[in-house]
Amino acid sequence: MSNDVVATYRHKNGTQVVEVVYDYLYCELEDANPLKREEWLSFPAAEHRNYVIGTEQLDPEAMTVRWAWAKLQAESHPDRFRMLPVYIYEHSQIAFSLGRDYPFNCPWDAGCIGAILLERGTFEGEHGLKWENARQICQGVLDEYTAYMNGWCFAYVRYELATCDRGHEHREVLDSCGGYVGLEFEQLGILFDAGITASDDHTRLHAAWEEVA
Structure with a gap:
């Protein structure tokens, strides 16, 4: 304290x-980071000049490959895989969102930083999470992650x-x-x-x- x-x-x-x-x-503490606690959540993100973001940080080439693979999986098997693009807004502090509502549509201070990748079996797992609520649950995690990253x-x-x-x-x-x-x-x-x-x-x-x- x-x-x-x-x-x-x-x-x-x-x-x-x-x-x-x-x-x-x-x-x-590591447990304070919600991305560390939620084992079902994978959040590969592009390397950032000021922050370590996501569950793994990828250079542009690796990010392009991962994005293409995840998109193919999600489009081919929507009942098993889901890909949720994550947008970042950076202006003195940072915030994360699955949507592009203001201010995440700002052409200067916002952009896509990565994506949350979900596999249904891992997501539902032992936690009683429902696949149809995945987007809402992931946004809740991102809201907490925003708070954590801002201290x-x-x-x-x-x-x-x-x-x-x-x-x-x-x-x-x-x-x-x-x-x-x-x-x-x-x-x-x-x-x-x-x-x-x-x-x-x-x-x-x-x-x-x-x-x-």
Whole structure:
């Protein structure tokens, strides 16, 4: 974890505070990369000047050969193989998508970087994944991969507050947890796990809590 605070929530009676911070240590773990966790996913990508992208990085010649082979397999046996082109948008940060909606259609900052290749038996495997949902599932992985590649890994720390005789505020860590990847804290469940949002609505803070920064 780090001292780089992203958001701060304080109990209205002044006894506790929750801070959301960047979790740099988690970002360095191999398990933080969703492409490493999903063994069914193959994502060969073109070599990039600034990033290591995909499950393997190919030079232009190798990429052309792999693309032609994958396209032939997908067109010849659509019930067994699938090829999903992946587009990258790069403008200070990066993002990945299976679609070409804005900004992935930008002629200057976007382009096709590779493709996700799926084999039905491996995809469905032991995980209960459905072939008809492949595109939606893969886009979800790419959304998490976007967050991971941009370093959007977070943790929360919950402190007990106390004031000493000299009027200084002191903190004692009550609870902490990391490994949350993404920008929508409510959807990630980080605020709920910290104990400051309602169980039926992760966007609604408990009445006793307020965001202060």
